[in-house]
Amino acid sequence: MKNLLKSKPQIGFILPGFLIYTIFAIIPIFSAMYYSFFEWPGIGEKTFVGLDNFITLFTDETVAPIFYNALFNNLKYILCIWFVITPVQFILAYILFIKIRGAQYFKLMLFLPYVISSTIIGFFTTLIFDPNIGSLNAVIESMGGTKGLWLGDPNMAFKILILVVLWQCIGTGMMIFYSDMQGIPNSLIEASEMDGANEWVKLTKIIFPMSISSFTTNMVMSTIWALAVFDLPFLLGGVTGGADKSLDFVNIMFYRYTFGTALNGKSNMGFGAAISVVMFLIIAVITLVLTQLLKKLEKN
Numbered sequence: 100m101k102n103l104l105k106s107k108p109q110i111g112f113i114l115p116g117f118l119i120y121t122i123f124a125i126i127p128i129f130s131a132m133y134y135s136f137f138e139w140p141g142i143g144e145k146t147f148v149g150l151d152n153f154i155t156l157f158t159d160e161t162v163a164p165i166f167y168n169a170l171f172n173n174l175k176y177i178l179c180i181w182f183v184i185t186p187v188q189f190i191l192a193y194i195l196f197i198k199i200r201g202a203q204y205f206k207l208m209l210f211l212p213y214v215i216s217s218t219i220i221g222f223f224t225t226l227i228f229d230p231n232i233g234s235l236n237a238v239i240e241s242m243g244g245t246k247g248l249w250l251g252d253p254n255m256a257f258k259i260l261i262l263v264v265l266w267q268c269i270g271t272g273m274m275i276f277y278s279d280m281q282g283i284p285n286s287l288i289e290a291s292e293m294d295g296a297n298e299w300v301k302l303t304k305i306i307f308p309m310s311i312s313s314f315t316t317n318m319v320m321s322t323i324w325a326l327a328v329f330d331l332p333f334l335l336g337g338v339t340g341g342a343d344k345s346l347d348f349v350n351i352m353f354y355r356y357t358f359g360t361a362l363n364g365k366s367n368m369g370f371g372a373a374i375s376v377v378m379f380l381i382i383a384v385i386t387l388v389l390t391q392l393l394k395k396l397e398k399n
Contacts, residue, residue: 128379134372141368152373162362168344169352172257176348177325179261185317188269189310192276193302210270217267221334224263225250250335253343260335260346272317279313280306315393319386326382329354349378
């Protein structure tokens with residue numbers, strides 16, 4: 100080993116990170132795959148059940164509809180990030196790039212929500228939109244209006260979640276886009292201006308094509324995050340998934356069935372492991388397909 104480190108000293112720099120990643124990421128993945136074939140409450144003996152956990156997840160008349168609803172919410176969440184939040188982040192980055200008045204102030208204000216804890220954001224969102232104690236209903240009632248259900252309304256709860264996420268996370272993607280735009284050569288912009296290009300032409304023919312790598316980074320990261328989201332939906336909807344399970348996501352379902360008593364009145368680490376394995380495969384497939392599509396677009 101010493102001779103190897105002497106001949107290839109770079110291994111000494113890589114090894115600590117590799118060991119940490121293996122212990123806390125690689126080993127848990129294979130452990131989850133192993134436990135998914137067992138019925139196990141977390142303590143005591145494990146009972147081998149083969150593929151029963153997966154069969155229950157996809158076909159059980161009680162469990163499967165809950166899983167499909169939660170997965171649908173995750174996928175709907177991804178689409179909102181792709182087609183609503185990411186374009187807004189790009190537009191705001193462009194506005195900052197063209198150096199509007201007060202750009203530094205807006206940059207700070209837009210990024211600031213990201214450093215606020217999700218717990219605090221969830222708490223204040225509840226204080227505003229809760230149908231019973233929310234300040235929004237108090238304001239509406241004081242003006243003679245009719246109080247709304249807000250988080251208690253299945254049609255409104257998901258929209259409120261997206262608004263909160265848009266406010267909280269808009270700064271991260273915006274800064275990635277902005278940093279990429281800063282790398283565009285000024286000579287290219289100046290040459291286009293000399294050729295008579297207006298702002299729309301510069302945006303569509305220069306800035307947008309040269310920001311595709313940022314779209315890849317933002318969309319891949321946000322996709323992984325959206326499929327693993329837990330904190331804000333849990334804080335706004337609770338462990339049951341909110342009104343009519345409109346805020347029920349797969350990780351919240353995982354929490355109920357793994358650590359709660361939602362499955363046959365008892366916790367089941369094996370069933371929870373099966374959920375995590377399925378989500379790992381879904382994340383891997385979606386991320387791989389998305390990355391390949393964006394790379395092709397970037398090359399073109």
